[in-house]
Amino acid sequence: MRVLLTGARGLPALVAARQLHRAGHAVLVCDTFPTHATRHSREIERSFQVPAPRFEEEAFIQRLLSIIEEHRVDVLMPTGEEILYVARHSERLKALCEVVAATFEQLTALHDKGAFNQRVAALGLPAPKTWRLEGQEHLETLLLEHSRLIVKPAFSRFGQKTRLVQAGTPLPPLGFTRTLLAQEFIEGTELCSSSVVWEGALTAHVCYRPRYRFPSGPGYYYEPLGHPGVREWVLRFLEGTRFTGSLGFDFIETDRGELFALECNPRMTSGFILFPEDGRLGRAMLGQAIAEPDLETPAMVGFPMLTAALLRIRSWQGLREWRRAFGAARDAFWRREDPKPFWYQLAAFPHLFQLSRRHGLAMGEATTHYTEWNG
Template sequence: MTIDQNILITGGRAPVALELARLFKAAGHRVFVAESAEYHLCRVSSAVEASFRVPSPRHQPQAYIQRLAGLTGELNINCLIPTCEEIFYIAAGLEHITGCRVLAPCREILARLHHKGDFIDWARSLGLAVPETTLIKSAAEWRRIAGIAAADGEQRVYKPAFSRFASKVILPGKDNAGTRGYKQGQTAPPPGISAAAPWVAQQYIRGTAVCTYSIVHEGSVVAHAAYDSRYRTGRSGASVYFEHLDHPAALEWVQRFAGATGFSGQIGFDFIEPEGGILYPIECNPRATSGIHLFTPEDGLTDALLNPGMLVQTGEVLIPRSGRKAMLTLPMLGCGLKPGAGGWSNWRRALRDAEDVVYRKNDPRPFREQFRVVYAAQKTAWQHRISITEALTEDIEWNGEA
């Protein structure tokens, strides 16, 4: 058991941050939240002692770090836990946050994992099977690579090297709302492609999507969950339904990668598993991911975050044991319009059996807060002429900036 601690969580807008806050509260810890958005899920949660609005990490990184450093001292914080892409800004300012443990590796490691081309290169160098992936740094390279793929009849997935929630992914034979109508084989590149804002062309592999969430300490996996991705926002967007998979091969892959890299922190991977059983990594999210929703207080996830060395010594890997199924109800309802290969009956069964990750009887206010979050994001989307998905992270995302 870990003694009661003061925890500071950043990225309070994210459902995973709310989940962590509730888990820490249930374990007897005191939870505080720092968030740059005016409205966010943790702001009104009964699991949170106090919420503090801080400068935008993307637009005011120095002021952001200064405020976090101040809060860690004022609140006697024992552990600061980033959950979203603000982790990149925190990692860049680690030397300014003293007196508490910060669950973030150096930014160089984070950047290598976050970059969709560099991550694949790293996995390949470790002898892991990977999809063919090519970095595209100019409009001319785009035309050449797309033209070759079209001439050879090969299918490719195109996406920015720095992106999230598949907001601009171009899949074979489909437009994507974030790509302004670009299609496979079209010669015109997306706007803004450059060495500073590269894209990748990745081999399209048919198969089953598998996602993971893990906590790793100095190369050892101490907590792990695998889950499928059958219901998403759109054809290729973020998962909105989470059901634990007993997938030993996924755990073995993560253990191999973590052991070879010596990584510490929270990390998630997206895989494609074709018939034949080989797992192909598609991308990495070096931060908290939705697998957190599969854990209950009884699973002890907070110990993996606060005292991972103990689990390393025992060799134990914490996994979800309750059989809990979870979902984001509002986007899950939208999935009913196009329920996919499983049809209406499977979608209705999933909707019936899963728990909403936001609503709790003993903590109902975050459910209402999410409507304020969406409304604020819609205003940001109008202002910047971006999608609402992009607007949700506009002030915290990191795209390779120095």
């Protein structure tokens, strides 16, 4: 089959492209950025630049339709947040090919952190108390009863604009141009999961700990865990949904073993790098196989491990732990048989930097400026 992946500049897209290629499929990719690491992979057939769906939604869909028709695409598989725009126009796209995505209603309900929290609570699963903030005074009132709260937008990604606020300390100015949530702070260990789901059934699943991460942001070191509790939680959440696509969940596990789900990412997430690169995950993405992760070998993005992680080490013990972790992991980009994505992993940086400067965005915000969905 011929598969078109959107969101090609993200690491999950590179993983998906390699897995689908090794499953015997021809892979095409597209992205709003002119260049990126996946574009240089020998395991893709073609790469295309597409309009920004956030600002040119109809032009984005028209470009997808033309690529699908011209290049005889059999399957369209979104990898990033642009999946919400694809899902909103899925009927038009399905007239030409299969679309691997849940319904627009399912995706928005999962992407909205407030709606997701309500669904978790309704299922009887542990859920942190969460409030939709009505203003600064509302937050101040909540802090009279809760000493620490997490404040974040209802629609966000990668920890952007997430902050910890504490009673008795000056509150940062909060912009209310977006819906903001306050969530009780849960003490414990952070866990993440990445899953592939086909009509409500798990075809691939892995739990991992983001051992090294950017402050209040995404991780870049993925330590796999055999965690039956997380798997059972995901199965219970999916029961009766008929969901198809990829899902990532963020959890806090307390000392008592309770799993509190903080949020859901209804798209591909970086945990997919923890699967053996034998093509089985590619088949699982199409509902054709069950894929099991490699629970013995951590994975990392080596560049931030050599820069961000190393620069934050403040003790000899921390340095020894970092050295052991670095030596134990395989790099997410490097493959002897497909080396160019490793050497071009910063290829998107010049465009990202220009975008950041032009719109006054933090670098993390610039990465999703063209594709994010904010309700």
